[in-house]
Amino acid sequence: MRDVLIVFRKELREILRDRRTLTAIALAVVATPTILFVISQVSVKTATQTYTVGYSGPIPAGLEVLFTATGLKLERVDDPAAAAKGEVDIGLAFSASGVDEYYDPTRQSAQITDIRVQTILGRYDAAKIAATLQEKGVDPSILDPLPLRSHPLSSPTQAASNSFLSFFLPYILITMSLTGGLSAALDTSAGERERKTLESLLLTPAPRGRLLIGKILAVSTISLLAAVASIGSMLIALSQISFGGGGAQGEHVSLSPLAAGVMLWLALLLAASFSSLTIALGTLARNFRQGQAYATPLYFITIFPASIVLFIPDFNPGVAYYLIPILNAVLVLRDAIVHNSIEWSSLSVTSVSLILTGALCFYAALRLFTREALLVRS
Amino acid sequence: MAAAVKVDRLEKTLGSNKVLRGISFEAHSGEIFGLLGPNGAGKTTTLRIICTLLAPDAGSVDVLGFDTRNAPQEVRRRVGVVTAEIGVYPRLSARENISYFAELSGLLDGDLDRRVDAVIARLDMAAFAGQRAESLSSGQKQKVAIARAIVHDPPVLMFDEPTSNLDVLASREIRQFMVESKQRGKCVIFSTHVLHDAERLCDRVTIIHQGRVVADGATADVRRGYQDLEDSFLTLIESAT
Numbered sequence: 156m157r158d159v160l161i162v163f164r165k166e167l168r169e170i171l172r173d174r175r176t177l178t179a180i181a182l183a184v185v186a187t188p189t190i191l192f193v194i195s196q197v198s199v200k201t202a203t204q205t206y207t208v209g210y211s212g213p214i215p216a217g218l219e220v221l222f223t224a225t226g227l228k229l230e231r232v233d234d235p236a237a238a239a240k241g242e243v244d245i246g247l248a249f250s251a252s253g254v255d256e257y258y259d260p261t262r263q264s265a266q267i268t269d270i271r272v273q274t275i276l277g278r279y280d281a282a283k284i285a286a287t288l289q290e291k292g293v294d295p296s297i298l299d300p301l302p303l304r305s306h307p308l309s310s311p312t313q314a315a316s317n318s319f320l321s322f323f324l325p326y327i328l329i330t331m332s333l334t335g336g337l338s339a340a341l342d343t344s345a346g347e348r349e350r351k352t353l354e355s356l357l358l359t360p361a362p363r364g365r366l367l368i369g370k371i372l373a374v375s376t377i378s379l380l381a382a383v384a385s386i387g388s389m390l391i392a393l394s395q396i397s398f399g400g401g402g403a404q405g406e407h408v409s410l411s412p413l414a415a416g417v418m419l420w421l422a423l424l425l426a427a428s429f430s431s432l433t434i435a436l437g438t439l440a441r442n443f444r445q446g447q448a449y450a451t452p453l454y455f456i457t458i459f460p461a462s463i464v465l466f467i468p469d470f471n472p473g474v475a476y477y478l479i480p481i482l483n484a485v486l487v488l489r490d491a492i493v494h495n496s497i498e499w500s501s502l503s504v505t506s507v508s509l510i511l512t513g514a515l516c517f518y519a520a521l522r523l524f525t526r527e528a529l530l531v532r533s
Numbered sequence: 534m535a536a537a538v539k540v541d542r543l544e545k546t547l548g549s550n551k552v553l554r555g556i557s558f559e560a561h562s563g564e565i566f567g568l569l570g571p572n573g574a575g576k577t578t579t580l581r582i583i584c585t586l587l588a589p590d591a592g593s594v595d596v597l598g599f600d601t602r603n604a605p606q607e608v609r610r611r612v613g614v615v616t617a618e619i620g621v622y623p624r625l626s627a628r629e630n631i632s633y634f635a636e637l638s639g640l641l642d643g644d645l646d647r648r649v650d651a652v653i654a655r656l657d658m659a660a661f662a663g664q665r666a667e668s669l670s671s672g673q674k675q676k677v678a679i680a681r682a683i684v685h686d687p688p689v690l691m692f693d694e695p696t697s698n699l700d701v702l703a704s705r706e707i708r709q710f711m712v713e714s715k716q717r718g719k720c721v722i723f724s725t726h727v728l729h730d731a732e733r734l735c736d737r738v739t740i741i742h743q744g745r746v747v748a749d750g751a752t753a754d755v756r757r758g759y760q761d762l763e764d765s766f767l768t769l770i771e772s773a774t
Binding site: 172361 | 581586587606607614616623624625637681
């Protein structure tokens with residue numbers, strides 16, 4: 156145990172003096188809230204921005220007021236079809252027979268303006284029909300024989316923010332668990348070989364297994380630190396961004412104590428597994444650069460599982476799916492965030508799966524670290 | 534006198550290359566023993582087997598009564614190795630580099646500081662002991678490499694081509710250090726192909742070529758009848774090829 160602590164302390168000291176690792180973690184901590192801030196600003200701007208509608212012909216009475224109230228600026232043009240190609244966001248040609256709409260679907264501003272125009276015209280038509288029916292003494296409610304009354308059981312804005320968190324949080328947790336300690340892992344394995352310190356280290360009486368455990372513990376600590384710091388900065392940023400109306404009326408995103416506890420437990424398991432795996436890959440490599448090349452495919456496994464939650468938000472698999480490492484962490488964390496509850500069977504299977512994965516990665520790293528070729532190849 | 538290191542009929546194959554073909558020799562405490570041979574003769578492989586980094590395919594190595602197969606940790610406690618590779622941890626200071634290896638060698642708190650201070654003083658490193666290793670010169674790094682190899686005061690010291698990357702001054706310091714170690718009663722094994730150094734320093738030599746011993750004995754005996762050790766070495770190698 157003493158040997159493990161000696162190696163752990165030394166590796167941690169070296170890592171904390173390594174600009175590459177510290178810069179990567181600092182960038183992640185700063186980049187996450189910055190990206191979220193930019194996204195929120197863009198979405199607010201998109202929602203409140205005024206778009207221009209080029210029109211020709213006579214506008215029906217009252218419609219102009221609706222356009223202005225919905226953030227659409229009317230501008231008279233000679234040829235709405237030509238103007239819609241760039242001069243304005245959308246072109247409308249009013250005539251006695253109706254309205255012809257011209258827009259370019261490849262432009263996002265045209266798509267947004269189209270949705271607003273469709274909504275306005277729908278409401279305008281409904282109001283005109285209702286007024287006509289009333290003039291003729293007919294109850295306008297006959298147009299809506301089965302009115303729908305909606306009763307959401309939880310706050311829709313809270314649900315939206317939970318959905319947002321259920322994608323971003325697992326993604327950042329997995330990405331930072333891997334990349335936060337990657338540089339340190341390669342430095343302590345491939346780097347040790349590259350700078351010719353490996354032979355001296357193996358000449359000490361300390362058993363190789365203990366040397367390896369010390370290295371893995373140090374890298375795991377940094378990975379965990381990076382993941383927690385990134386998620387912490389993300390949550391702080393989200394607490395300043397309001398969903399659903401903004402200002403005091405909007406709701407802020409926060410993580411429940413249950414979700415926070417689950418996240419920390421999963422971060423611990425992921426950090427340990429990734430550390431063993433990246434050290435094993437680094438041990439195979441002759442130098443740092445080769446180690447980076449070996450580790451590159453690992454980035455894909457951080458994106459794919461989180462994408463499932465993004466593209467299939469209601470993906471509710473059987474317990475067998477929780478045996479799949481990484482995906483299981485994403486699913487458990489999603490459940491904890493969205494439903495604020497934990498299926499203990501899922502969490503147990505996930506924990507066993509990740510512990511076994513970590514053990515397997517450690518065994519692979521140990522085999523590679525204790526083989527003769529480690530020195531002969533160098 | 535009992536041998537500090539006894540190598541007996543050592544064989545080793547690396548990949549498809551049979552590197553050692555039955556090497557045997559003995560090295561004693563209080564002497565500098567030269568392990569000589571051209572590049573690729575098997576010197577480094579032999580040293581790596583002695584210090585337990587590699588396992589022999591056949592034969593045995595005994596270091597101060599401990600077999601390298603059965604008691605590798607005991608052997609490593611008694612051996613210090615200096616190589617041409619002067620790799621150090623760049624983000625640690627010279628002192629931290631030495632302390633790390635002292636701790637891993639089993640030295641504890643008070644004893645550890647005393648030993649680290651002692652080797653820093655002995656190798657005249659006080660001026661740069663607090664500097665990060667990345668800022669040290671090659672000669673200073675070599676001193677760190679020597680310090681970490683001897684900080685646990687091993688009775689057997691092995692030098693594998695220690696001067697090949699060093700300038701004249703640093704090389705001279707290494708040679709002086711080997712002589713001092715011999716005078717302190719250490720068993721010094723010096724592996725080199727620089728025969729001029731070997732002739733000046735070694736009490737006894739073993740010349741190996743293509744994994745076999747071609748000459749073994751006191752340095753004076755091996756060079757007897759020849760102009761110098763280099764002349765003797767070349768003649769022996771040519772006749773063995």
